[in-house]
Amino acid sequence: MLITYCYRIKPNPEQVVIMDNWLELLRRHYNYALGQRLDWLRRTRCQIDRCSTVSQPIGEIPDKVDYYTQQSDLKQTKQLFPNYKNIWAESQQVNLQRLDKAWKKWLFPDKSGKRGGRPKFKKSGQMRSFVFPRVNNPKAGAFLENGVLRLSKIGPMPVIMHRPLPVGFNLKQATIVKKADGWYVCLSLEDDTVPSPLPLDEVKSTVGVDVGLKEFLTTSLGETVPASKPYRTAQNHLARQQKFLSRKHKGSNGYKKLQNKIARIHQRVGRVRENFHYNTAHKLVKRYDLIAVEDLNIRGLARTPLGKSILDVAWGSFIHKLEAVAVKCSVHVVKVNPHGTTVDCSNCGAKVPKTLSMRTHECHKCNAVIDRDENAARNILQRALNAVGLMVSAGGGLGDAQPMKPEAWGWNGVQTT
Incomplete structure (x- = not known):
């Protein structure tokens, strides 16, 4: 089991300055390694007897470029550019592994036939992290002892251990991340x-869970959780600051400060x-042994006129966090097809078409x-229980559990951010 703690x-x-x-x-x-790969792909994308001598000049055919060839070139890179000698060698290798992973996601589809986007060149400031793949190992470049993180060629620095590391887990790697408010270390534990x-x-x-915009979620027992909309709350303030930024000279100190x-x-x-999602997920997991949710197409829904609101509540991110929390607590999370869950009657199965304005x-x-x-x-719960082979009454739920008031969840209908 892998988990990540951020300090x-x-x-x-x-x-x-060094980092x-x-x-x-x-x-x-x-960027240089990506340019190598793109140049090799451009020169070898078709057979030599089928290339156009007008639009595609035929030059020397380069050798295949992959992670292993680029890794072997690191020694030459350090000779040509001595500054790279000051970087931990394994961090440079992980940097190439990241590129190789993005490259393969673009060229080769996964099991579902989907491919990632083409890797892009990173602008100045877009590289935000580097990795030490080993921690507290004789050959490692990072050591964490007594709240002090010691990085090779950088030195020791204090760590704010706001929560202790779990007992029984081994430190695997440390990722140093630069965020807007400072530097962080993300520790992977196994x-x-x-x-x-x-x-x-x-x-x-x-329990069955139906997510929405008016109420973040509604359960099959009639419980509701008010939607937290942090972006909608901050968008006016954000728009003013972006307006001020547009008037600054790009690259000036004032521009960088406002940025x-x-x-x-x-x-x-x-x-x-994120905090709202985790709190809601933990409340669900602590109360139920099986949670049924919809397998939504978030990308498709985000293209609708309600896209901004849908991305603000972030249903997909919540379900992902719910699954992660459920695994640690041995709780089942079952995804079902959302088609017809709003139209079908949970009591008799009849079709009852509705518009968005019809709330009953x-x-x-x-x-x-x-x-x-x-x-x-209730329909979501019924489909999930049928999928796993359990029986449920028409009203939803197992046993004689009764609906609870929203106050039992800790919300009183007032949103705070």
């Missing part, structure tokens, strides 16, 4: 033991959203009247 570090001014220099040198090397999910015959509490201020606003928006489900066949989101959540 803030306090480097001195000299160390900040900034590392990031810039790694960025240049990344434990050989993997929590096994709860057996299905021992599942006692289940960092805008980055801090975006950082706060992301942190508020009124079945013409069985006369059931409930909230449309609760009706969808």
